Amino acid sequence: MSIEDSGGTVTPGYGEPSRCDVAVIGGGPAGSTVSALLAEKGWHVEVLEKDHHPRFHIGESLLPHSMPMLERLGVLDAVEGIGIRKYGAVLLSPEDGRTRTVYFANAVGESRPYAYQVKRAEFDEILFRNAAAKGARVHEGVRVKRVDFRPGRPSLVHAEDRAGRASIREARFVIDATGRDTFLSTQLGGKKPNREHKSAAVFSHFACVARQAGLDEGNISVAWFEHGWFWMIPFKDGTMSVGAVCWPYYLQARKTGLDAFLWDTIRLCPPIAERMREARSLMPAQTAGNYSYRRMTMSGAGHLFVGDAFAFVDPVFSSGVHLALNSGTLGAEVVDAYLRDSPAYPALLRDFERTVRLGVKTFSWFIYRFTQPAFRDLFLIEGSRFGIEQAVLALLAGNAFGQAPGRVPVLIFKLCYYLTALFKIRGNWSAYRRRRHRSDWRAVGT
Numbered sequence: 061m062s063i064e065d066s067g068g069t070v071t072p073g074y075g076e077p078s079r080c081d082v083a084v085i086g087g088g089p090a091g092s093t094v095s096a097l098l099a100e101k102g103w104h105v106e107v108l109e110k111d112h113h114p115r116f117h118i119g120e121s122l123l124p125h126s127m128p129m130l131e132r133l134g135v136l137d138a139v140e141g142i143g144i145r146k147y148g149a150v151l152l153s154p155e156d157g158r159t160r161t162v163y164f165a166n167a168v169g170e171s172r173p174y175a176y177q178v179k180r181a182e183f184d185e186i187l188f189r190n191a192a193a194k195g196a197r198v199h200e201g202v203r204v205k206r207v208d209f210r211p212g213r214p215s216l217v218h219a220e221d222r223a224g225r226a227s228i229r230e231a232r233f234v235i236d237a238t239g240r241d242t243f244l245s246t247q248l249g250g251k252k253p254n255r256e257h258k259s260a261a262v263f264s265h266f267a268c269v270a271r272q273a274g275l276d277e278g279n280i281s282v283a284w285f286e287h288g289w290f291w292m293i294p295f296k297d298g299t300m301s302v303g304a305v306c307w308p309y310y311l312q313a314r315k316t317g318l319d320a321f322l323w324d325t326i327r328l329c330p331p332i333a334e335r336m337r338e339a340r341s342l343m344p345a346q347t348a349g350n351y352s353y354r355r356m357t358m359s360g361a362g363h364l365f366v367g368d369a370f371a372f373v374d375p376v377f378s379s380g381v382h383l384a385l386n387s388g389t390l391g392a393e394v395v396d397a398y399l400r401d402s403p404a405y406p407a408l409l410r411d412f413e414r415t416v417r418l419g420v421k422t423f424s425w426f427i428y429r430f431t432q433p434a435f436r437d438l439f440l441i442e443g444s445r446f447g448i449e450q451a452v453l454a455l456l457a458g459n460a461f462g463q464a465p466g467r468v469p470v471l472i473f474k475l476c477y478y479l480t481a482l483f484k485i486r487g488n489w490s491a492y493r494r495r496r497h498r499s500d501w502r503a504v505g506t
């Protein structure tokens with residue numbers, strides 16, 4: 061069948077399209093996961109990744125509940141090889157000098173007591189090469205430019221490599237795993253900015269940053285400050301990812317270069333500045349902005365969205381890679397059923413959509429409230445009653461898809477939050493208004 065016969069757009073020099081069962085656009089964690097699992101089931105999978113691995117990516121802190129998925133993919137040992145164990149998180153509130161460390165080992169239910177901090181260049185390459193080892197045909201430096209969806213017929217995926225050579229794949233199913241590029245949403249529409257939450261980040265990697273001692277060395281540190289909050293993510297090689305997530309207005313008001321701006325911001329948060337007294341940056345500072353959004357739909361005829369291509373909220377609880385791995389894992393079952401023409405397909409698709417949406421919703425409740433004084437007060441209290449801390453930690457360790465034990469303690473936590481906010485209504489109401497007002501500022505570009 062020629063391209064003319066198939067009803068696609070003819071472009072001189074394209075030649076015949078190659079055929080496959082599944083075209084996966086994007087070779088990040090979500091794309092590599094779904095590709096590995098589908099290739100393992102024997103499908104002809106083509107992965108098209110615009111960059112070459114290893115490549116820099118932000119998002120370096122993983123969650124304990126991702127570990128079984130990495131094990132299922134057969135990459136857990138390799139991740140242990142590049143990662144440093146993260147047993148918990150240090151929370152710092154410079155405003156009132158309070159500090160607290162929470163440990164995943166205290167989470168209720170079945171969860172590993174640790175996850176990893178990883179350089180994404182290394183982690184993503186492990187997942188991508190694993191997809192290839194499982195039989196997916198992976199292509200790097202190949203950017204997808206357009207997809208022609210043709211009702212009742214395979215789709216045509218138009219791509220171009222770095223030398224400008226065009227190619228077409230005829231695919232029975234197309235998966236958008238393009239992360240925050242949200243490639244298919246740009247083509248098809250359907251992406252909605254998050255009205256509840258807007259923030260932007262500035263970050264870099266550093267050498268010579270002071271670390272925690274002993275087993276706490278790999279813990280993430282999170283510190284609130286006037287314009288948002290900071291993360292410190294230690295790596296195995298002794299270096300550190302440091303970033304500030306700020307209200308967009310703050311980045312918008314920047315008058316200096318990005319590196320100077322990041323250093324100026326660090327100086328606004330004494331506990332971070334103190335640990336970075338000897339620090340030296342290892343790469344130019346970068347920004348990410350305008351990043352909180354969600355798609356209305358998660359699927360359409362012959363296509364599905366996984367990972368950030370569906371939704372992204374905020375880095376604060378390190379949920380992004382976990383949600384990407386989860387939707388890639390569940391998505392593989394859905395696509396397999398579609399390709400087999402299985403009667404289970406509609407039910408699997410419904411379950412996929414319900415589960416992925418629930419994960420995003422579970423994390424969103426905590427993310428939206430993270431900068432509220434009431435939330436900070438509750439989080440920094442030592443000693444837990446009614447199993448509240450254990451239940452909240454289970455959710456934040458990644459058990460966010462409706463099976464977590466301890467629903468009642470989580471409800472009590474939420475109730476306590478609302479009561480605390482009510483009790484200190486003035487401070488919390490003004491923080492809420494500030495957040496909404498500050499969120500209204502024009503979003504910062506990536």
Ligand SMILES: Cc1cc2nc3c(=O)[nH]c(=O)nc-3n(C[C@H](O)[C@H](O)[C@H](O)COP(=O)(O)OP(=O)(O)OC[C@H]3O[C@@H](n4cnc5c(N)ncnc54)[C@H](O)[C@@H]3O)c2cc1C
Nearest residue numbers: 086088089090110119120121204238239367368375380381
């Ligand atoms: C500031 C910040 C900090 C974060 N911190 C954390 C954290 O600590 N922990 C955490 O879990 N998450 C974090 N995240 C979120 C995390 O980065 C993402 O959720 C995660 O990378 C999503 O994986 P993905 O596979 O969906 O997308 P990605 O990892 O973005 O992968 C998408 C891939 O698609 C490719 N692509 C895009 N367009 C095309 C195209 N047209 N053709 C071909 N290829 C294409 C890209 O090159 C990329 O490799 C953070 C995010 C931000 C913005």
